[in-house]
Amino acid sequence: MREVFFDTPQGRLSALRNHGHGRPVLALHGWLDNAASFLPMAEYLQGLDLVALDLPGHGHSLHLPVGGDYNFNTAMMVVLDVADALGWQQFDLLGHSMGAGIASLLAAACPERIRRLAVIEMLGALSEAPQHTAKRMREALAAQRQRQSRGLRVFPDIDTAVQARLHASRVPGSGLDAALLRLLVERGVRAVDGGYVWSSDSRLTLPSLTRMTCEQVDDVLDAIACPTLAIFATPAQPYLPDAERQRRVLRLARGQLLLLPGGHHLHMQQPAPIAGAACEFLQG
Secondary structure (H helix, E strand, O other): OEEEEEEEEEEEEEEEEEEOOOOOEEEEEOOOOOOHHHHHOOOOOOOOEEEOOOOOOOOOOOOOOOOOOOOOOOHHHHHHHHHHHHHOOOOEEEEHHHHHHHHHHHHHHHOOOOEEEEEEEOOOOOOOOOHHHHHHHHHHHHHHOOOOOOOOOOOOOOHHHHHHHHHHHOOOOOOOOOHHHHHHHHHHHEEOEEEEEEEOHHHHHHOOOOOEOOOHHHHHHHOOOOOOEEEEEEEOOOOOOOHHHHHHHHOHHHHHEEEOOOOOOOHHHOHHHHHHHHHHHHHO
């Protein structure tokens, strides 16, 4: 895949694009990952015009300005800006984790633009009971106010950065070994004097000010009209138990569920079967 750039109202965004022929698909990565998340799948998606985006604050894309907010609204606007820059009035979405959440919301909000939706390890968004709203707001605001600009850790080489990421996985059982992590790390660092530092915006690690309620997520799922394929790993992750993800798929008007053994990054672990299922579905 080759590097491409898009100048949007938010600033310059980076992406990886394959040959540029076939059904148009925008691929959206997970939290603190980047477009390289889809590299293992790319060779199996030759029938698609695949554009894997570095979302703002990730990979080679811009950091939002001071006061900017990394939220779903910003992400959805960015995706639409990139689609407009590509000249795609209608297109498909392929998302993993956070990217799958963004894709789900966009399919609900812009049904006239999204033809098919394929999501991996998330459908809808993380939800929270309404009685936790004030507590979350207090904690999020406190974290933002207390945030101090600290010097970034400098890694002497890529291997050291890979080991740091390996030992700091925030998702239990992500299933990524050092070789797969290296793909993400190589695109997720920038060179400085003495080595490398993470290129992602440190504000991405701050807690969210709000989360949707279960009822709001259900309304989003009810509004997704396009055919949707939801791919999940077994066993299920603690944040979305098996019963909940099956319940969510059942709310879809035209939904399919595919369960495969693996970890949270199963699309990198098992690129051939995941890509095969996604490609067959998106070209259907």
